[in-house]
Amino acid sequence: MTNSDLLRATFMAALSASGAVQDQKVLAAFRDIPRGTFVPYYFTQTPERSGWVLVESSNDQWAEEVYSNKPLITQLNGDDTLTQIAREGQTVNGVSTSSSSAPSLMALMLEALDVQDGNQILEIGTGTGYNTALLCHHVGPDQVTSIDIDPGLVSWARERLATFDYAPHLATLDGTAGCAARAEFDRVIATVAVPSVPQEWIAQTRAGGVILLPLDRNNCGGLLVRLTVRSDGIAQGRFLPDFGGFMPVRLLNRHDAADHAFRTIENGQGDARRTSLSADLITQESSPFEFFAALTVLGGGWNYLTFTPDNGGPVETWFGQNDGSWLCHTTAADGTHTVGQGGPTRLWDRVETAYRQWQQIGQPTRDRFGLTVHDGQHFIWLDHPDGPHHWTLATAS
Numbered sequence: 001m002t003n004s005d006l007l008r009a010t011f012m013a014a015l016s017a018s019g020a021v022q023d024q025k026v027l028a029a030f031r032d033i034p035r036g037t038f039v040p041y042y043f044t045q046t047p048e049r050s051g052w053v054l055v056e057s058s059n060d061q062w063a064e065e066v067y068s069n070k071p072l073i074t075q076l077n078g079d080d081t082l083t084q085i086a087r088e089g090q091t092v093n094g095v096s097t098s099s100s101s102a103p104s105l106m107a108l109m110l111e112a113l114d115v116q117d118g119n120q121i122l123e124i125g126t127g128t129g130y131n132t133a134l135l136c137h138h139v140g141p142d143q144v145t146s147i148d149i150d151p152g153l154v155s156w157a158r159e160r161l162a163t164f165d166y167a168p169h170l171a172t173l174d175g176t177a178g179c180a181a182r183a184e185f186d187r188v189i190a191t192v193a194v195p196s197v198p199q200e201w202i203a204q205t206r207a208g209g210v211i212l213l214p215l216d217r218n219n220c221g222g223l224l225v226r227l228t229v230r231s232d233g234i235a236q237g238r239f240l241p242d243f244g245g246f247m248p249v250r251l252l253n254r255h256d257a258a259d260h261a262f263r264t265i266e267n268g269q270g271d272a273r274r275t276s277l278s279a280d281l282i283t284q285e286s287s288p289f290e291f292f293a294a295l296t297v298l299g300g301g302w303n304y305l306t307f308t309p310d311n312g313g314p315v316e317t318w319f320g321q322n323d324g325s326w327l328c329h330t331t332a333a334d335g336t337h338t339v340g341q342g343g344p345t346r347l348w349d350r351v352e353t354a355y356r357q358w359q360q361i362g363q364p365t366r367d368r369f370g371l372t373v374h375d376g377q378h379f380i381w382l383d384h385p386d387g388p389h390h391w392t393l394a395t396a397s
Helices: 003-018 024-032 060-066 081-087 103-113 130-139 151-162 199-203 257-264 290-296 347-360
Strands: 041-046 049-056 072-076 096-100 121-124 144-148 169-172 185-190 205-215 223-229 235-239 271-275 303-307 316-320 326-331 337-342 369-374 377-382 390-392
Touching: 003 024, 003 060, 003 103, 024 103, 024 130, 041 060, 041 081, 049 060, 049 081, 072 081, 103 130, 103 185, 103 205, 103 223, 121 130, 130 144, 130 151, 144 151, 151 169, 199 205, 205 235, 223 290, 223 369, 290 347, 326 347, 337 347
Parallel strands: 121 144, 121 185, 144 169, 185 205
Antiparallel strands: 041 049, 041 072, 072 096, 205 223, 223 235, 235 369, 271 337, 303 316, 316 326, 326 337, 369 377, 377 390
């Protein structure tokens, strides 16, 4: 048994023993489809070198990471020439634009999708093709359609899938528009995050069909929602209890909200005051409140950065949104919190309001919330669609 085989077996034993996945077909797919075929290399960062370096299958580290439960970056800047440059031993710079998700996250989503024999499936975001292969194993390649906006990724995925004699329908398309030519679908699964549920996805899903997707709240919340499409065209369902972070769908008009907002700040001017709340409440995945802020605070999340000033002052956390709203949160050595904010929206005021409301309704967990999508409108509810607590999904400016 090779080292890769041993690592694969160890991971599968851990996945099975965890009890997180009960569907034997899902477990069988992970057992039969090696991740390494679809992730022959990945990018990583090290403290010793700035930027990204490439780790390939010839490196001993490769198998340890590929056959682990870690997400792995597989593309930067949507530019495959960076891969070749890194292959020559150079360090490269860029923003991750494709990855292989943590296998445990993939497994829980496949189980939540609840695929049945004969289902026609649409996957938004082909990426490496690994999740596509798992779907093909589950229902057969003829039942699977997978699309991606990046033609290079689609081409690589086609070659890797052919290794298993899988030839699903692959196409280079804007994922937000779905794939009308192959509709209707019984199941739609997105492996890229979207700021709202595209109406096209709902229209291309049969009544009774399921849409499973991550909501993009500017990298906040890690929100996964499972919707069932009704015969009247309304899609409705609950959020999963699990955190699921995904890269946002590529949009030509997408901006870095933090960068845009920070460039509009003039000399850091703004309203400054004390606050009783820590910035960790809305920046830490472990915070039980973070998802609620991502859902309900205007703009639907934010970009942020944290740093220690050169003068050795307290750590600062800066937040920004596309409308130019910004805030700077600092925590002094004695634990005192101060916040300065400016722009058209007082972001921290809204965070505090949301926090008080979350406390008043009993600090509910994410799986008690649901989403209803009707004619493009998105409504959040607690416990039941007809219950007393409702919110309109906060959308970016």
